[in-house]
Amino acid sequence: MSLELVVAGALLTTLTLYVLTGVADFGAGAWYLAARGKRAPAQRALIDRALAPIWEVNHVWLIIVLVLLFAAFPSAFTAIMTSLHIPVTLLLVGIVLRGASFAFHHSDVPFDQRLPWGRLFAVGSLVAPFWLGVVLGSVAAGLPASSGSFVSRYVEPWLAPFPLAVGVFTTVLALYLAAAYLTVEAQGGELQDEFRLRAIGAGIVAAGLEETLLLVSREGAPLLWAGLTGTVWGALAQFTTAVAGLTGIGCLWFKRYRWARFSIAGQVTVTLWSWVLAQWPYLVPPHLTIYNAAAPTPTLRAVLYALGAGAVLVFPALWYLLRIFKQQTLFGSDAPKD
């Protein structure tokens, strides 16, 4: 196996972990917006309790994605940061609003009630996955080197149906993942049922959007369309996603929350990996592959050693963190049915 492939695998793994954890945290924050009426305080408290000890850790995956990208595939990093300057900046705005307002909100300082920390937190959590999706969608659609006007160089790559649809899809996935995770976090009671219904709703919307995306990709991301519709593995991937999606919604319906969470995470993972496989070996179509964009061998080796050594340190630590704070949600079992 070539070094490029190993590093690309590490990049994909990190991105997957970020989507399953960090992006789900955005979804949880966005559910703040749906918390209304007399149930709002309980719902928000559940979200806060679930996020507090882990959201900063989950966020670090994004930093690792960035570092891997610029260290190992510098020309891909440059292409993304140049053509997608605007959506990346908007993604940053979401990340900053979310993080800062969460920290302020929980600083034990009795702010004036009119200060909108909760709302900023929710809005930041909503826009961040959208713009992340737009960035990923634009990459899937391809970033051809262009020398035209401002609009054709810095706006058209992302202001198109496919990237925007991926943005919406990512947002719904975030909401879906978060609602499913929160059903387990709630451990029974009214809260569990509330998030169960939300998860089912989000799941149905996500399924619809997934099919829409496929149709839009015919024009918007031809590589993706060709991969998913024209190959055996593409058909298999679609089938797996559909099964996982249906299983997820079914499990939620029958209140098998842990199985639901597992299926939904599987559905998201398969979706992400099918995209990557479809545009294989391109990192940023139509020119940059993981081979021609890769840094020289000594760099790839150094980065892999560093991250390998880091993994030995980080994963046990992460395991310990989750043992302490997510004992019940990750290692326990569902409460007996009533």
Next chain:
Amino acid sequence: MTDLQAARTLMAASLGFHILFAVVGIGLPLMMVLAEWRWHRTGDAVPLALARRWAKGTAMLFAIGAVSGTILSFQLGLLWPKFMQWAGPIIGLPFSLEGVAFFTEAVFLGLYLYGWRLLSPAAHLASGLVVAVSGVASGIFVVLANGWMNTPRGFRLLQGQPADIDPVAAMFNPSGLAQVPHMILGAYAATGFAVAGIHAWRLLRHPDDPFHRRALTIALWLGGISALLQPLSGDLLAKMVAVHQPAKLAAFEGQFATEAGAPFRLGGIPNLDHGRLDYAIEIPYALSLMLYLDPTATVTGLDAVPRDQWPPVAVARGAFQVMILCGAAMAFVTLWAGWQWWRHRAVAQSRRFLQAVILVGPLGFVATEAGWIAAEVGRQPWIITGVMRTADAVTPVPGLLIPLVFFGALYLMLAAVVLWILHHHIGAGTPKELQVVESPAVTRSAYES
């Protein structure tokens, strides 16, 4: 304002904002751990309350540091894509290690902040220690990457492109190695004195409050030792700059003409048209002596460097002098504290001393900003010294004034809220439980409270 100017200003604003939180993220966890360790040893409730108070500050400041650091890692690409494309493979190693350190820090900070009741006291203390250590590690790796921009190593230039990349050699570049102790000591000094200043201010009003006394002691120990060691690390760094970046050193010292037996100059106004420093106080032979341990040694002046490769002399020199003056003030207060300790076995006796501590309280942060400005502006016009000019690295995306205004406003807003929260934490004064409890001996069960 040109796009290049906007990009530079935005990068400067982002770094200038982030560095404050990075510095606190290095210093405050250590103080928090020292206080908790003190409680472990003695069972005294005062340091435990201190550890908890400082942990609260750390939580909020770390979060803002994490988001502003995220902004930076994106802006490296958003503003300087050509630099990143060129340098990314060479300095990817320290950035990867920094990612690992940041990860460790986030994990153990979560354990520390939310694990007061869930972890055993020893595991809790150990978590805090890991936070303190990984904060330092993060700082070291970032500074090593920055050092590479000053003294690029670990590659060979082949038709304008890097070849034969050696990431390890790049990471252990001479400038980075010399910058590391200076930055870490600076972080400890800045945090120590800022915290000492805050508690000294409270002590002026409540002279016998044990909470603020203990806080002042811990903060002054950390800040003071660092402030005394800092001139040594600075001296080491200056000697390195003199060898590798003579133009930068010449700008720092206002050394326009190459000169044997160069004096050390204090103050003065750079006169670029006539190539001299006006109205400066000179200490004869001192600069040659400091740099080369030889009063007659020759110091390279700006005249040895083509005019278009001069850094902005006034800014670099001004910032450098501000840094040195702030450092001197902190060292002076430290010596004063030592004197008081020697004579009276207590540092917080005289009001005059407390007032002095309050005055120098912010100077560590001023010195950090000034030193950083000196280091970065002194590197100009290069983004990679001798290899790539800053002007050649900037993004082709136009209209950078818009993100500059936006992020500028964002930083001001965040800074205002952070100050408000800190003001509230400080205004909260001595924790209530300490005001009620007369006896300082509290059993371990206080931990469960």
